[in-house]
Amino acid sequence: MKRRVILFCATLVSLAARTAAAGDSPDLAGFVLGSACLTCHAAGGAIAPLEGREAVGLAEQLDGFRDGTRAGTVMPRLARGLDDAQIARIAAWLAAREVSR
Amino acid sequence: MSALTRRHFLARAGVALGATALARSAFAAPARIVVIGAGFGGATCARYLRELDPTLAVTLVERERTVATCPFSNLVIAGLAGMDRIAHGFLGLRAAGVEVVHDSAVAVDAARGEVRLAGGRRLGYERLVVAPGIELRLDAVPGYDAAAVSAMPHAWQAGAQTLLLRRQLAAMPDGGVVLIAPPGEPFRCPPGPYERASLVAHYLARHKPRAKILILDAKDGFSKQALFEQGWAARYPGMIEWVAGSQGGLVERVEPARGVLVTESGFTEHRGDVVNFIPPQRAGAIAQAAGLADESGWCPVDPRDFASTRVPGVHVLGDAAQAGAMPKSGFSANSQAKICAAAIVAALRGETLPAALWTNTCYSLVAPDYGISVAAVYRVDNGTINAVPGAGGVSPLDAGADFRRREANYARAWYASISRDTWG
Numbered sequence: 293m294k295r296r297v298i299l300f301c302a303t304l305v306s307l308a309a310r311t312a313a314a315g316d317s318p319d320l321a322g323f324v325l326g327s328a329c330l331t332c333h334a335a336g337g338a339i340a341p342l343e344g345r346e347a348v349g350l351a352e353q354l355d356g357f358r359d360g361t362r363a364g365t366v367m368p369r370l371a372r373g374l375d376d377a378q379i380a381r382i383a384a385w386l387a388a389r390e391v392s393r
Numbered sequence: 394m395s396a397l398t399r400r401h402f403l404a405r406a407g408v409a410l411g412a413t414a415l416a417r418s419a420f421a422a423p424a425r426i427v428v429i430g431a432g433f434g435g436a437t438c439a440r441y442l443r444e445l446d447p448t449l450a451v452t453l454v455e456r457e458r459t460v461a462t463c464p465f466s467n468l469v470i471a472g473l474a475g476m477d478r479i480a481h482g483f484l485g486l487r488a489a490g491v492e493v494v495h496d497s498a499v500a501v502d503a504a505r506g507e508v509r510l511a512g513g514r515r516l517g518y519e520r521l522v523v524a525p526g527i528e529l530r531l532d533a534v535p536g537y538d539a540a541a542v543s544a545m546p547h548a549w550q551a552g553a554q555t556l557l558l559r560r561q562l563a564a565m566p567d568g569g570v571v572l573i574a575p576p577g578e579p580f581r582c583p584p585g586p587y588e589r590a591s592l593v594a595h596y597l598a599r600h601k602p603r604a605k606i607l608i609l610d611a612k613d614g615f616s617k618q619a620l621f622e623q624g625w626a627a628r629y630p631g632m633i634e635w636v637a638g639s640q641g642g643l644v645e646r647v648e649p650a651r652g653v654l655v656t657e658s659g660f661t662e663h664r665g666d667v668v669n670f671i672p673p674q675r676a677g678a679i680a681q682a683a684g685l686a687d688e689s690g691w692c693p694v695d696p697r698d699f700a701s702t703r704v705p706g707v708h709v710l711g712d713a714a715q716a717g718a719m720p721k722s723g724f725s726a727n728s729q730a731k732i733c734a735a736a737i738v739a740a741l742r743g744e745t746l747p748a749a750l751w752t753n754t755c756y757s758l759v760a761p762d763y764g765i766s767v768a769a770v771y772r773v774d775n776g777t778i779n780a781v782p783g784a785g786g787v788s789p790l791d792a793g794a795d796f797r798r799r800e801a802n803y804a805r806a807w808y809a810s811i812s813r814d815t816w817g
C-alpha cells in the first residue's frame with residue numbers, strides 16, 4: 293500500500309503540471325473517469341462530497357476500498373473497477389474542482 | 394471517440410449539414426447544440442456541455458414544465474411520498490446557461506441540421522442529442538391499447554399514471570389481488586417491477602393485510618432476484634407470488650374491462666382487483682420518426698460517444714439507446730450523458746476523447762429501511778460496452794439488518810444527489 297501511495301504522488305505531480313500547462317481547457321481525461329462519482333457524491337449531499345478534497349487522501353481511500361482494507365456497502369464494488377492510473381487521474385480531477393456550485 | 398479528430402468531425406458534420414455549418418465552426422461562432430428531452434440523459438448532457446464549454450449555445454427541448462421521475466415513483470404508489478418528492482423544474486439548468494424550450498420535437502431534418510417543434514419553431518444545430526426515453530408499445534399485447542392504459546395503468550412513465558395506480562390501490566378492498574405483469578428484456582429499469590411489488594406489499598401489509606400480489610412475468614428470472622426473494626420472505630411472508638414466464642407467467646392477452654390477464658394459450662385467466670400491466674417498450678417516438686431506431690425499436694450507437702450509427706451529427710442517450718451491457722436506468726443515462734458531452738466538446742476542439750469509464754448503480758427499496766443494490770463499472774472493448782471484470786455485482790446475500798438499513802439510506806441520498814447532478 294505504501295508503494296502504491298508513492299506512485300500516486302508521483303503521478304499526481306505530473307498530472308498537476310500537465311493541467312496547469314493546458315490552461316483553460318478542461319481536464320477531459322479526468323472528467324470521463326471521475327464525473328460518474330458526482331452522481332452519488334454531489335455537493336451538499338449526504339454521501340460525502342469529494343470536490344476540492346486533497347488528492348492523495350482520496351487516492352488512499354479508493355485504494356483501501358479496492359484492496360478490502362476499508363469496508364463499505366457499494367464503494368468496494370465500484371473501486372475494483374479502477375486501476376492505479378485511473379485512481380490517480382480521478383483523485384487529481386476531483387481535487388482540482390471548486391467545492392460548491 | 395478516440396479516432397474522431399476535428400477533421401473527421403468536420404467531415405461528418407459537413408456531410409450532415411452542408412457548407413454553412415462548416416463556415417460557422419471555422420469562424421468560431423458559438424456551436425449550437427440542441428438536446429431533445431430533459432430527463433436523466435438530456436438534462437445531464439445539457440448541464441455538462443455548458444460546464445465543459447461555456448461558449449456553447451445549448452438549447453434543451455422538453456414538453457413538460459416539470460418532469461416527474463420514475464425513480465422513487467414506487468414510493469408514491471405505496472403512499473410513502475407525494476408527487477412533489479419526484480418533481481423537478483428547470484431553474485438550475487437555466488442558471489447554468491441552458492436555454493429551456495417547452496415544446497415537443499416532432500421532426501429532425503439531419504441534412505439541414507434542424508429540429509422542428511410542434512409549435513412551428515425550427516432549431517438549427519451543429520450537433521443534436523436525442524434523449525426521449527421510452528414509448529410504450531400499445532400494439533404488442535392484444536387488448537393492451539391506448540384505452541386499456543386507464544383501466545390497467547402501467548405507471549412506467551411517471552405522472553398521471555403513478556397517481557392512478559396509487560388511487561386504485563387505495564380503493565382496493567382488503568383481501569383483493571394485485572397483478573403485476575413485467576415485460577421481457579430489454580425494458581426500462583430491470584429491478585423496477587420487483588421494487589414496486591415490495592413497496593406495494595409494504596402498503597398492503599399495513600392497510601390490507603389479507604391482500605395478495607401475483608407477479609406474472611414474461612421472463613424466467615429477474616434482476617437481484619435472490620435478494621428480493623430473501624427480502625420478501627423476511628418482510629412480507631406469503632404475500633408475494635412470482636410466476637416465471639415458462640411456468641405460465643407470460644401474458645398473451647389482456648381484458649381491461651374484466652381486469653383479466655390471460656396466460657397459457659388461454660387456459661388460464663387471472664383476475665386482479667388492481668392490474669399493473671407493464672407492456673414492452675421501444676425508443677421514444679421522436680427517435681422512431683427521425684430514423685434513429687432499427688427494427689428492434691432501439692437506437693444503435695457508436696459506444697465511444699453514443700453517436701447514432703444511422704444518422705450523422707446526432708447522438709442518442711439513455712433508455713432509447715442500445716448501450717451494450719448497460720441497463721436502461723437513470724444512472725446509466727446520466728453516466729452516458731457526461732461522456733457524450735465530453736465527446737462533443739472534444740470533437741469541437743479537434744481533440745481526441747480520452748478513454749472513458751461508465752458507471753451504473755441501481756438501488757431498490759424492499760422496505761423503507763431495507764435497501765439492496767446492483768453496481769457495475771463499464772468500458773468499451775471489442776466495439777461494445779462491457780462490464781469491467783472483477784468489479785460490480787449485487788449486495789451480499791448474507792448481510793445483516795444494519796447493512797440493509799445503510800443501503801436504504803444511501804438509496805435516498807443517491808436520489809437527492811443524482812437529482813442535483815442532473816437538474817442542478
Ligand SMILES: Cc1cc2nc3c(=O)[nH]c(=O)nc-3n(C[C@H](O)[C@H](O)[C@H](O)COP(=O)(O)OP(=O)(O)OC[C@H]3O[C@@H](n4cnc5c(N)ncnc54)[C@H](O)[C@@H]3O)c2cc1C
Pocket residue numbers: 429430431432433434435454455456457460462463464465466467496497498499524525526527548549550581582585586589677678679710711712713721722723724725726754755756757
Ligand atoms: C418504477 C421505476 C423505477 C425506476 N427506478 C430507478 C432507479 O431507482 N434508479 C435508476 O437509475 N433508474 C430507475 N428507473 C429508470 C429510469 O426512470 C430511466 O432509465 C430513465 O428515466 C431514463 O432516462 P432518459 O433520459 O433516457 O429518459 P427520461 O428520463 O424518460 O426522459 C425523457 C424526457 O424526454 C421528454 N421527451 C420525450 N420525447 C420528447 C419530444 N419529442 N419533445 C420534447 N420532449 C420529449 C419526456 O417528456 C421526458 O421528460 C426507474 C424506472 C421506473 C419505471
